[in-house]
Amino acid sequence: MTVSNILFKDINQLRDDWILIVRVSRLWKCFNFRRDNELISLDMILIDEEHDVMHGTIPKNRVVKFKNQIREGHIYLIKNGKFIPCAATYKPVEGAYCLQFLMNTSIEEIKEVTVAIPEFKFQFAGVNDLQNRKNDTSLLLGILNGVGEIEKIVSTNSYKRDIILQIEQETFRVSLWEEISKKIDESLLMGDDKSVVIMITSTNVKEFQGKIYLNSTSGSRIYINLEIDEVHLLQRNNENIPVVKLQKRKLNEISVEEEMFKIEYKVDIAVTNGTVEAAFIMFDSVCQKLVGLSCSQLLKIQENNHERIPDVVNAFCGKTFVFKIKLSETYLKQGYETYTVLKKFPVKDELENDYKLQRLEEAIEDEDGKDSSTADAIQHQALTPKITDKTSTTRSSVEEQEQCSTMQSSNSGISNISKEKGEGTKHQEIEYNE
Structure with missing residues (x-):
């Protein structure tokens, strides 16, 4: 067969009517392991008659057409291929160009070989x-x-x-x-x-x-x-x-x-404060403290159950925590509904009670000047459930709120609030008379 073909050294991007005679030295499939080993392309190393090499690639949407037409070690005549600059991050061999197969690329095996093309040509790295x-x-x-x-x-x-x-x-x-x-x-x-x-x-x-x-x-x-x-x-x-x-390697050795490719937590959770719901994201540092294990250690425990949410994570569903979350002006203006957890704290009854008393103070101040029935209703709601036997450590901010000894409620009758003045005294139980 007499064909006017081109050599790799003479290729440029000014023409696309090349005819190549090459040997397919190696042939392999490229997979994306980050996407469950999704096929990327069918790749090859080509050698011409002057023993120069070039990377060739068939994109995944064209693999079905060519996969049965090309075999490793055989010599082919290839027409209508496209030469593209080599990718900076993936170069199986040195060179300026890579041969990409198009839908109209034609490939024909040469069985009567008249040129000497070696089976292998390697470029070793020092x-x-x-x-x-x-x-x-x-x-x-x-x-x-x-x-x-x-x-x-x-x-x-x-x-x-x-x-x-x-x-x-x-x-x-x-x-x-x-x-x-x-x-x-x-x-x-x-x-x-x-x-x-x-x-x-x-x-x-x-x-x-x-x-x-x-x-x-x-x-x-x-x-x-x-x-x-x-x-x-x-x-x-x-x-x-x-x-x-x-x-x-030792059993516990990483x-x-x-x-190098550290596996870390990223857990999406739905939370509620009893009034509204929100979506939080917890990353590695918070999750490790919550679970007590690194993500790699947890995966080892879950060796045969990779798809199932671990019991140690599920165990926190339904429990109550105090979360410190990341808020920014951008989040608030653009209406983001998912927030990043910065820290997690256990719930403490004293903090909860102090918070409710603070809410009472704010509510009464906001409602100052309104009719007594409205203020009494707000006070009743803020103090539920009732708070018993608080010592003087709950100080003047609460005492100032209790200056009205008797408040009239239009619906629930009379609320009697007893108060003792001075340091070291006790505030007696707040009672509600229906």
């Missing part, structure tokens, strides 16, 4: 590259130093295995997640006469507390002692480096991943 690629992806090549057991991370309901990889003269912890964690096992601990060289594609680079941590992604692929020149060179220069078994 130590300096990792420092410069934080929050991006890298291809790792290193000597395996340690292998851990597969463990379950309860907070994310997932599985991982940690390995220690020596890159140049430094070692890094790499977390292999889900299915890729099964690609390495403890049989590598047996060892032979040569070091074990591991290559991992599309690893995510993170920095935490000044250290670099690496995690596999949905696009990661792992190769062990692959027959390529770079692997042979590493094995010759690093003969027979043993692989050790990593110590198992993993690095749990610290």
Whole structure:
């Protein structure tokens, strides 16, 4: 087949009538783990006849059309693709452009190959590259130093295995997640006469507390002692480096991943003061004090019941607390009906009684000058339930309110209020005569 095709190095965005002849070196699905592993795209690494590489992607709404037309390792003629600038935060390979498949993109397999396109082409990251690629992806090549057991991370309901990889003269912890964690096992601990060289594609680079941590992604692929020149060179220069078994994490020890991606509380509650209802939000610091456990600890207790509201949280339904909430001018002007809880206090009877007496004072002052029946009705409502045997610690502010010894109520008869003056005296029980 004779076709006038273009090379990756000659691509620009001034034309869209390109014809490519490329090998699909790797093919994988990208998922969004924050949205219950929702499919994002079908991605690939393409190699042209000059051994240059490019990232290709099929958006999720076009995956159904192309998924059965393209296979890993095969060579294709591709037309009507769109070249877009590479995303700054996700670059499986270095390059200025990414090939995006459109609905009218055509793909045809070339079975009679007349060009030499290699099966693999890798761009390995060194130590300096990792420092410069934080929050991006890298291809790792290193000597395996340690292998851990597969463990379950309860907070994310997932599985991982940690390995220690020596890159140049430094070692890094790499977390292999889900299915890729099964690609390495403890049989590598047996060892032979040569070091074990591991290559991992599309690893995510993170920095935490000044250290670099690496995690596999949905696009990661792992190769062990692959027959390529770079692997042979590493094995010759690093003969027979043993692989050790990593110590198992203690039961109560928090993993690095749990610290990096901390799981925190956010609890929505409906509250009422007996008159109106409101919606409050409680965040991590308030919830931890209320529950007595961190969110990660609670998830471990709830290992088999992730969807059910924990009993320790449900237990607070129907109970009474005093909440300090966040109020702002913006909330009040724009009519927000959900408020953030800043603190939670237990209910104290003394505070409640003092509050009711304060309400009485305010009500009488507001109603000063109105007829006695209205004032008496307000007083009767504010003092329900009745308050008994308060000592002089309830001082002059209350005493001033009680200067009227007898008040006439149009509906309930006579209210007798006895009062003693002076410090240290007792205020007798307020009685209501129906």
